Amino acid sequence: MYPYDDYDKQNNTPRDNYTTRGSYQWNNPQQQVQWDGSTYRSYGSQQPGGYNSSSSGPEPPKGPKKRTVTKILCGVLACLMISAGSVGGFVALVNNGYVTLNGGAASSSASSSQAPASSSILTTPTTTTKAGSLTAQEIAKKVIPSVVCIQNYQVSQSLSLQRRSGSDESAVAPASEGSGIIISSDGYIVTNAHVVSGADSLKVILSDGKSHEAKLIGSDTVTDLAVVKIQATGLTAAELGSSSSLQVADTVMAIGNPGGLEFNSSVTIGYVSALNREITNSENGYTMKCIQTDAAINPGNSGGALVNSTGQVIGINSSKIVAEGYEGLGFAIPIDDAKPIIEDLKKYGYVKDRAMLGISGQFVDTMISRLYGLPVGYYVSSAVNPSVSAAGIEAGDVITKIDGKQINSSTVLTSAIAAKKPGETVSLSVTRPKTGKTFTASVTLAQSTGS
Incomplete structure (x- = not known):
């Protein structure tokens, strides 16, 4: 379900519940990756082949033992000098970029004594830093x-x-x-x-x-x-950003009061899991496109801030899925959608010039259509707009088109209404499943105050 998560202090539970949805099972087995690195083998020392002389000449005379030891020492020193020279030459080739190790390009300015620069575990080669980005501590200090x-x-x-x-x-x-x-x-x-x-x-x-x-x-x-x-002045107002610039996997911070005042000014960090998630209010059928985040949002976080990497508010935390098997599915109202609503509420106390059809019900998708023998469209449960009843629409009817556009998703109807003003009319294609009757109805839109 999608409960709006204000915290009920008496029952220690979230207070409002939204439409129950089917559970989703995530099948994401952890993949094991086996790294096949270069294998270095040790080869045994090769013994030089013996020289078998066939000369019948006399054997050379054997010198003293001291001379033999001297020759051995000279040979060893010569080998050492050659080896050192070879190693030094090899290092020089690496340092000058003529030889690469493990497929990596060696810098011509690198010094063999310099250690590689350390990198943050939060960054990857494809990570980009937004201009004006703040540290998590700076964001918290700015927004709390x-x-x-x-x-x-x-x-x-x-x-x-x-x-x-x-x-x-x-x-x-x-x-x-x-x-x-x-x-x-x-x-x-x-x-x-x-x-x-x-x-x-x-x-x-x-x-x-x-x-x-x-x-x-x-x-x-x-x-x-x-x-x-x-009644206060000199308060620290939040900086409102733009939710239109958000991208999936952006880092965000949620700030609020999970559980109420006891845990006030709590901070959680996560990512933008998805954008434009359609969340439908079961009480009025209105669908909003929300920001989905895995930053922990708990009862009491409702109304708190979701901020970006520069400390700007880009969302208002509003709801989460509370059901067994679900975790990290929180939702925020995009600030770009909230701004005009906020301005109307400040000026008028309600949202001005917002039209509504004045019906409640639910969308009938193709599966429900097959199961219950209903046409695809919007099933009417009740009507509060007198113009709907006057047009002959009853509970149990299914609206299949609005202004000639097929209602094949839950947002078609709300989007069409949102583009109009109160007092304007819409043409609805209606089917009555009980009798099979179809007809066209003209309905005048009402004012939605949201009170």
Whole structure:
């Protein structure tokens, strides 16, 4: 399932759950690589062949033993000089680049006394360093002051705990906790909508421990984004980057409060596992293309920052897969998609001029189509837009086309609606499986406030 991972302090569990998906089994056996290096063999010393003289002349006279020893010593010294000269010459050839060892090119300026330069285990010959890249320590130092803890207090929760414990309000624990990112020095903070959902009051705790009461400026359940504000100035605002420049395998850092305030300002490091992962909100059917990362994201990290190698926020951590057998599958809302939503929430308290069809249901793919005898398209479970009902569309119908375009994926419908404004009309091709009836309906799009 795709639960949005705010932390439920009462039950010690994630609070919101998303659509259950089938499990995936990764079959990735570790490959063993056998290195076949050069084999060096030792050859025995070759004995020189003997000279068998056939001369019948007299044997030369034998000299004294001292003369024989002297000759032996001279021979040994000569061999040593020749060997030393050969080794010295060989080294000179290597140093001057005329001879290569193990297939590597020798530098003409290299000295035999110089050790090879050490390399980081984090780099490879194909690794490139982005301009302005910071060390992990520098990134953490830069961004941690911009990430806060957000506590969600609810009246029902407070009264229940007070009756049970007999304590005053100051001892009441928050209903849930999450994270947020300071986006302006005068106190505007962006977080997830599910972090502030149902709150009667909100508290923001800065990284230095100072706390402030927060006011909800706007919340959008469609994109799961919200903006709150505290009365403070001189805050350290995060630097917002661009998610469009991200590449798979880029290094990223997640900063937030896993488990709440107890583990505030925690840092995890990982990679961009994938881009444009389609995550569908089961409550409203809205699909967002998210950043997938293996940087550890836990309950309480919701609303926290996902930053790049230069310390810029490129994503807002929002969800993860929580299911047996899954690990390292976290998702963040791309900052490029979040920016216009944030601006609307600051100005209007809702997302302005965003259209919606006003139906809920699910996409029928080819497999479901075969199993249940339904056409491929969008199955209608219910409708909240009066124009949908007025056009004759009922629960159980399947929308197969929108403005003549075949609905053959889950994003076709949402993408077509996103390109329009409230009040505009769309033409829908509809099939009623119960009777086999097909018809065309014209529907006026409604305003989606996301509240």
